[in-house]
Structures are given as C-alpha cells and as structure tokens.
Amino acid sequence: MSDxxxxxxxxxxQEHKSLHKWRSRLDELRRRYDGIFYVLQTRCPWRCLSPAYGEYQYINNLYADDMAAGIMPLIVDALAQHGGPVLSLRVGVGTSAGAKSVEL
Incomplete structure (x- = not known):
C-alpha cells in the first residue's frame, strides 16, 4: 500500500478505533492491514498468509473485528479512491480449506 x-x-x-496502543508501532499496524489486503486481493486462505505480515490468526481477527464494526467497507472504499485495487469483502472466511466466502 502506498503512503x-x-x-x-x-x-x-483514527476516526473509528482507539489507536493509542499502536502509536509507537504504526508500521506494524500498516503491515497487518497490508496482509488483510493481500488476502482480499489473492483470495488465499488466512493460514497461507506470509508471516512477514504477522500472525495470520491475529490478522484474521483484525479483519473480522473491522467487518463487525462496519469499518472495513470504509477502508476498502478509501483504498480504491486513492488508487488502490477494488477489493471484494469476504464474510465467513476461516482458516480451513473448506471455508466459504461471500462477496459483498
């Protein structure tokens, strides 16, 4: 993701979440969102996500939390408006090979 x-x-x-715990680690947070966008773009299972993005379970939970809070659609729209890829959100994405996804 570009700057x-x-x-x-x-x-x-900043508008929707408490980021106080991330102040000193914004680069780590950015890397985790890069992981989310990688999964959305490639449609790979969470468990296949490179460890370079962080622990896939944590990133999967971050995505699920943002979906439940209604933040992820805002993020995906903002990303597309700033030259990023158009991403399909996935619901019900698990770590097993049989997990099903639904595009929104």
Whole structure:
C-alpha cells in the first residue's frame, strides 16, 4: 500500500478505533492491514498468509473485528479512491480449506 493509501486508511482508523496502543508501532499496524489486503486481493486462505505480515490468526481477527464494526467497507472504499485495487469483502472466511466466502 502506498503512503497516500495508508494515510487514508489511517484516518479512518483514527476516526473509528482507539489507536493509542499502536502509536509507537504504526508500521506494524500498516503491515497487518497490508496482509488483510493481500488476502482480499489473492483470495488465499488466512493460514497461507506470509508471516512477514504477522500472525495470520491475529490478522484474521483484525479483519473480522473491522467487518463487525462496519469499518472495513470504509477502508476498502478509501483504498480504491486513492488508487488502490477494488477489493471484494469476504464474510465467513476461516482458516480451513473448506471455508466459504461471500462477496459483498
């Protein structure tokens, strides 16, 4: 994700989430959202996500939390408006090979 795209995502996160615990680790948070966008773009299972993004279970939970809070659609829209890919959100994505997804 470009700096411009990250700034748009970060602004949404500041408006909708408590980021106080991330102040000193924003690069880590950015890497985890890069992991989310990688999974959405490639449609790979969470368990196949490279450890370079962080622990896949944590990233999967971050995605699920943002979906439940209604934040992820805002993030995906902002990313697309700032030159990012158009991503399909996935619901019911698990770590097993048989997990099903539904595009929104």
């Amino acid at each position: 411009r795209q990250w700034n748009a995502v970060h602004q949404i996160l």
